[in-house]
Amino acid sequence: MPFAKALTIKDIARRCRVSPATVSRVLNGFAHVRADTRARVKQEIRRVGYRRNGVARSLVLMRTRTLGLVLSDITNPFYAEIARGIEDQATRYGYTTVLCSTDNLPKRQREYIQILLERRVDGLILGSVRLREPEVEALAQGEGFPVVLVNRRLRSSRVDCVVVDNSGGARQLVEHLIRLGHRQIAHIRGPQQFSTGYDRFRGYRDTLRAHGLPYDPRLVVAGAFRYADGRAAAHRLLAGPIRPTAIFAANDLLALGALEALAEAGVRVPQEMAVVGFDDVEPSSYRAIGLTTMSQRIADMARLAVDLLVERIERGRRDPRQIVLPSQLVVRRSCGGASETPQSGDSAGRTSR
Amino acid sequence: MPFAKALTIKDIARRCRVSPATVSRVLNGFAHVRADTRARVKQEIRRVGYRRNGVARSLVLMRTRTLGLVLSDITNPFYAEIARGIEDQATRYGYTTVLCSTDNLPKRQREYIQILLERRVDGLILGSVRLREPEVEALAQGEGFPVVLVNRRLRSSRVDCVVVDNSGGARQLVEHLIRLGHRQIAHIRGPQQFSTGYDRFRGYRDTLRAHGLPYDPRLVVAGAFRYADGRAAAHRLLAGPIRPTAIFAANDLLALGALEALAEAGVRVPQEMAVVGFDDVEPSSYRAIGLTTMSQRIADMARLAVDLLVERIERGRRDPRQIVLPSQLVVRRSCGGASETPQSGDSAGRTSR
DNA sequence: TTGTACGCGTTATCAT
DNA sequence: ATGATAACGCGTACAA
Numbered sequence: 001m002p003f004a005k006a007l008t009i010k011d012i013a014r015r016c017r018v019s020p021a022t023v024s025r026v027l028n029g030f031a032h033v034r035a036d037t038r039a040r041v042k043q044e045i046r047r048v049g050y051r052r053n054g055v056a057r058s059l060v061l062m063r064t065r066t067l068g069l070v071l072s073d074i075t076n077p078f079y080a081e082i083a084r085g086i087e088d089q090a091t092r093y094g095y096t097t098v099l100c101s102t103d104n105l106p107k108r109q110r111e112y113i114q115i116l117l118e119r120r121v122d123g124l125i126l127g128s129v130r131l132r133e134p135e136v137e138a139l140a141q142g143e144g145f146p147v148v149l150v151n152r153r154l155r156s157s158r159v160d161c162v163v164v165d166n167s168g169g170a171r172q173l174v175e176h177l178i179r180l181g182h183r184q185i186a187h188i189r190g191p192q193q194f195s196t197g198y199d200r201f202r203g204y205r206d207t208l209r210a211h212g213l214p215y216d217p218r219l220v221v222a223g224a225f226r227y228a229d230g231r232a233a234a235h236r237l238l239a240g241p242i243r244p245t246a247i248f249a250a251n252d253l254l255a256l257g258a259l260e261a262l263a264e265a266g267v268r269v270p271q272e273m274a275v276v277g278f279d280d281v282e283p284s285s286y287r288a289i290g291l292t293t294m295s296q297r298i299a300d301m302a303r304l305a306v307d308l309l310v311e312r313i314e315r316g317r318r319d320p321r322q323i324v325l326p327s328q329l330v331v332r333r334s335c336g337g338a339s340e341t342p343q344s345g346d347s348a349g350r351t352s353r
Numbered sequence: 354m355p356f357a358k359a360l361t362i363k364d365i366a367r368r369c370r371v372s373p374a375t376v377s378r379v380l381n382g383f384a385h386v387r388a389d390t391r392a393r394v395k396q397e398i399r400r401v402g403y404r405r406n407g408v409a410r411s412l413v414l415m416r417t418r419t420l421g422l423v424l425s426d427i428t429n430p431f432y433a434e435i436a437r438g439i440e441d442q443a444t445r446y447g448y449t450t451v452l453c454s455t456d457n458l459p460k461r462q463r464e465y466i467q468i469l470l471e472r473r474v475d476g477l478i479l480g481s482v483r484l485r486e487p488e489v490e491a492l493a494q495g496e497g498f499p500v501v502l503v504n505r506r507l508r509s510s511r512v513d514c515v516v517v518d519n520s521g522g523a524r525q526l527v528e529h530l531i532r533l534g535h536r537q538i539a540h541i542r543g544p545q546q547f548s549t550g551y552d553r554f555r556g557y558r559d560t561l562r563a564h565g566l567p568y569d570p571r572l573v574v575a576g577a578f579r580y581a582d583g584r585a586a587a588h589r590l591l592a593g594p595i596r597p598t599a600i601f602a603a604n605d606l607l608a609l610g611a612l613e614a615l616a617e618a619g620v621r622v623p624q625e626m627a628v629v630g631f632d633d634v635e636p637s638s639y640r641a642i643g644l645t646t647m648s649q650r651i652a653d654m655a656r657l658a659v660d661l662l663v664e665r666i667e668r669g670r671r672d673p674r675q676i677v678l679p680s681q682l683v684v685r686r687s688c689g690g691a692s693e694t695p696q697s698g699d700s701a702g703r704t705s706r
Numbered sequence: 707t708t709g710t711a712c713g714c715g716t717t718a719t720c721a722t
Numbered sequence: 723a724t725g726a727t728a729a730c731g732c733g734t735a736c737a738a
Binding site: 051052053054055056058059064066069073074075077080081083084087088096097098099100101114115116117118119120227256259260263264282283286287288289 | 422
């Protein structure tokens with residue numbers, strides 16, 4: 001029982017005693033139609049509630065005005081904001097957006113991309129790529145199919161992408177902790193196969209060294225960017241050989257999980273342990289949480305990604321473009337240094353979300 | 354520069370010296386093809402990387418295997434979970450999902466539905482409807498187009514829907530507060546044009562009366578289901594003529610905003626003010642928040658909605674079906690009654706999100 | 707077992 | 723200004 005006996009352009013044509021071509025011209029607002037016939041056709045169209053068939057149009061026009069959006073998990077508030085920004089901008093250009101969550105599984109990503117290509121989406125926005133992704137590169141570079149990466153970059157810079165300065169952001173966070181007097185700074189790091197995890201870890205390690213602090217692998221534990229991982233990681237840190245005085249988590253979800261673990265263990269934040277994250281998702285701004293973090297202009301990232309993609313689709317741009325956005329330190333309670341910059345980190349200022 | 358010179362079934366046919374029909378049979382795994390020709394065709398298909406054209410297939414098969422998902426705002430964690438559940442189940446059935454956020458604007462909802470219909474989606478899942486929605490009813494009932502409502506119901510019960518027992522949930526929350534000794538229970542209510550706001554408010558009012566407590570409109574303020582509204586509403590309550598001892602917010606986002614306002618005003622929760630919400634979104638379970646709320650089986654809701662829709666699409670079911678799921682009280686710190694049921698409300702138990 | 711030919715609903719190119 | 727007709731790529735009777 002698919003989309004049933006819908007009216008076609010021919011039905012309208014017959015009832016108006018004109019040809020299908022004329023109806024098409026009216027529908028698309030083309031010239032060379034007498035005013036009164038145009039009116040007659042328009043009237044009939046709305047009288048019978050005709051809706052043109054986008055599938056047939058796509059077939060002949062060779063485009064679907066559909067974008068594929070592939071990301072890790074829409075329930076991650078960070079990706080939810082990305083998706084929203086992309087949807088909004090896509091709508092402005094007249095595109096709809098197909099949503100695909102991969103849970104960071106390469107197999108799922110591959111399957112989804114195949115499905116989307118078969119559906120003939122006009123372009124792809126990928127927010128779940130690993131650093132090495134030969135198939136994606138082949139598709140974008142080799143086949144010349146419109147692809148834009150968002151949030152995560154590829155090792156090679158031959159595919160369009162929009163990301164934030166992750167290593168620079170990590171550096172700012174770690175330097176802030178160092179300024180506050182911390183010397184034993186732990187890191188809950190994200191998967192190193194993703195540029196976000198990789199760049200933030202490198203920013204952490206390099207910043208320690210740049211400040212003459214030793215890099216100690218025992219202060220680094222791994223997580224997968226999820227709440228539960230942050231909690232488990234923090235417990236492992238507390239049970240480890242060295243007790244850090246601060247934790248830099250690779251993203252907010254990990255940091256929130258760490259806060260949970262610290263609360264469970266009775267470790268007071270920030271007095272006994274400073275915690276900082278990365279992303280500035282909504283819950284981080286809640287006063288009861290008050291997580292110090294790096295704020296990203298997520299909406300801008302999403303908007304720019306769509307702009308790049310549409311430029312490729314509609315204007316045939318071919319040169320790969322990399323956009324790196326700055327991120328901004330937001331100091332809140334969790335790092336113990338909120339008094340330094342009382343104006344920022346005030347969640348009261350964020351009222352419209 | 355739309356989807357370029359892609360290979361077609363004819364190209365494959367020519368290169369294999371068979372007819373397009375044979376290639377089609379191979380592609381769809383149909384019988385009546387000699388094993389060796391089948392192998393030859395398959396080989397060629399993968400050699401040249403042929404991908405069948407879903408648009409052309411949709412045109413002839415009269416279905417797109419695409420679902421339209423219309424909801425208020427994907428950045429709302431409640432809807433993000435809904436969307437994820439729907440996407441997952443849709444994928445199982447071989448459908449993709451187009452995402453549309455309306456911000457609860459009727460105009461946007463109407464526009465999105467029109468776009469989706471023009472794109473010939475096979476069915477529609479609506480999570481943003483108001484209680485009265487004549488056009489939706491006409492589409493579902495009148496035209497017989499597959500539509501399922503999720504989370505919110507219509508006033509008439511002539512359209513499929515999957516919702517939770519909102520008034521019952523509200524009753525449970527209010528009764529819990531009454532059991533804890535509260536007599537001045539305020540309500541931050543959601544928009545009354547949505548069944549969620551309407552049913553929860555009625556549950557609140559009726560439960561007060563059922564327990565011999567007066568219903569006082571001065572203890573009721575309105576919000577739009579968003580964080581900022583909850584914050585503003587709580588501030589208004591604090592400035593009002595009667596100081597409540599407890600607040601029942603119509604959803605978690607409103608409750609979280611209220612918690613923010615109470616913290617700003619220096620009102621201690623739960624000692625000076627108990628707070629309860631509805632939905633049990635992820636942040637509510639964080640220990641630092643600890644919001645007492647009604648937990649919904651969101652994933653079930655989403656799954657059932659897709660099941661209902663697919664049943665309509667593929668099996669032509671016509672009878673309207675209403676599914677009302679139970680919700681469960683989750684007692685945490687914010688209501689001051691956590692000690693009653695120490696086993697529930699322990700966010701430590703939620704590790705995999 | 708395989709091939710031919712038509713139709714799905716629309717747009718585009720010619721005529722007229 | 724309007725109409726006839728050929729694509730677009732695939733599925734599918736029906737013929738061979």
